[in-house]
Amino acid sequence: PTWTCSYRERAVLPNTSSLAAYLLRLIAIKKTNLCLSADVTTTAELLAIAEEVGDSICVLKTHADIVSDFSDRTMKGLRDIARRKHFLIFEDRKFADIGETVQKQYTGGPLRIARWAEITNAHILPGPAIVTALREAAASTIASYNTAVHTEITASPPTDHDDDHDVVPSSTSADPLERLDVSHAPDRKHSVVSISTTISTRTESISPHPRPDIDHDDGADTLALLERLGEAPYLRSLLLLAEMSSEGHLLTGAYTATCVQIARAHRDFVMGFIAQHALNSEPADNFITMSPGVQLPPAGQKDGKKLGDALGQQYNSPRKIVLEQGCDVIIVGRGILKAADRREEAERYRREGWRAYEERVGL
Numbered sequence: 078p079t080w081t082c083s084y085r086e087r088a089v090l091p092n093t094s095s096l097a098a099y100l101l102r103l104i105a106i107k108k109t110n111l112c113l114s115a116d117v118t119t120t121a122e123l124l125a126i127a128e129e130v131g132d133s134i135c136v137l138k139t140h141a142d143i144v145s146d147f148s149d150r151t152m153k154g155l156r157d158i159a160r161r162k163h164f165l166i167f168e169d170r171k172f173a174d175i176g177e178t179v180q181k182q183y184t185g186g187p188l189r190i191a192r193w194a195e196i197t198n199a200h201i202l203p204g205p206a207i208v209t210a211l212r213e214a215a216a217s218t219i220a221s222y223n224t225a226v227h228t229e230i231t232a233s234p235p236t237d238h239d240d241d242h243d244v245v246p247s248s249t250s251a252d253p254l255e256r257l258d259v260s261h262a263p264d265r266k267h268s269v270v271s272i273s274t275t276i277s278t279r280t281e282s283i284s285p286h287p288r289p290d291i292d293h294d295d296g297a298d299t300l301a302l303l304e305r306l307g308e309a310p311y312l313r314s315l316l317l318l319a320e321m322s323s324e325g326h327l328l329t330g331a332y333t334a335t336c337v338q339i340a341r342a343h344r345d346f347v348m349g350f351i352a353q354h355a356l357n358s359e360p361a362d363n364f365i366t367m368s369p370g371v372q373l374p375p376a377g378q379k380d381g382k383k384l385g386d387a388l389g390q391q392y393n394s395p396r397k398i399v400l401e402q403g404c405d406v407i408i409v410g411r412g413i414l415k416a417a418d419r420r421e422e423a424e425r426y427r428r429e430g431w432r433a434y435e436e437r438v439g440l
């Protein structure tokens with residue numbers, strides 16, 4: 078059903094979470110369905126590649142556990158670039174343990190993924206509780222963020238200009254990580270201004286309801302539209318691994334079908350799938366399919382020849398994945414990382430992915 082819908086149309090369908098709606102609008106505005114898989118091993122390289130290709134992507138995918146010097150500086154650096162260049166961050170963690178353990182892995186340890194990555198993913202091997210456990214952990218991360226904002230607002234002295242609708246913390250546009258440390262918030266007991274109004278005002282501005290200023294092409298340029306879109310909402314979402322790209326993987330048939338059922342039961346938190354083809358089949362489905370294992374055939378070689386690496390990875394072209402398989406976001410790692418000019422190569426993938434999408438929806 079979503080096969081021929083535009084990204085813009087899908088942003089306002091029912092059953093679309095606020096974060097999914099944000100991403101779909103972001104994709105439509107930047108005209109990019111490209112996710113960079115930033116598989117590099119140092120903070121310096123990670124921040125450099127994010128800066129280099131940030132304008133060409135809608136999502137940056139990380140493997141934080143391969144970054145040898147991963148620290149607060151990595152998280153803050155990434156968040157800063159994501160905010161300036163407008164993309165979401167997806168930590169490809171592939172959770173696969175019991176609920177109690179994944180909650181700790183998601184929010185704690187040296188990586189504290191829930192703090193800085195809007196999107197992460199999970200296998201459903203342990204059963205559906207992996208989804209509810211991660212959702213619960215995400216909710217408490219978001220709650221502590223809101224508490225931090227609240228503390229900050231209530232701690233600032235009221236001014237003559239404050240009224241119920243204009244109360245926006247001065248740091249709304251600053252790094253949300255700064256605000257997560259509630260313990261560092263000043264302990265001042267000034268009169269309480271209406272925080273609930275502030276939060277609901279922010280939430281409204283990112284809801285999946287139609288946004289005439291963004292959802293129609295009124296001739297505004299990309300920068301103006303991105304400004305109207307605003308910052309990514311402080312929300313969290315999950316992708317379920319419904320299929321893999323590697324040769325001989327076991328995520329097939331009934332397993333994939335169960336994955337879709339679990340996603341349908343948790344539409345508020347599960348934004349979509351990692352898969353090799355679109356899995357939306359019921360009218361209510363509006364899942365976003367992100368697909369790794371994408372590479373352009375080397376110049377001169379015809380599309381269709383089997384491509385891969387020596388360790389089981391299998392590649393398809395952006396055209397096959399988006400136009401023929403109906404996927405929404407192409408995930409590209411080495412195809413871009415190994416190029417001499419990575420910025421130019423990312424643009425080439427962006428153009429290919431976008432052309433395939435336009436052809437699919439008949440634009």
Ligand code: 5FU
Binds near residue numbers: 410
């Ligand atoms: F879930 C998956 C999958 O099925 N295949 C993948 O390749 C994830 N990946 C990731 O996408 C993998 O861990 C790499 O980070 C990335 C693909 O990188 P490549 O360099 O484009 O092959």
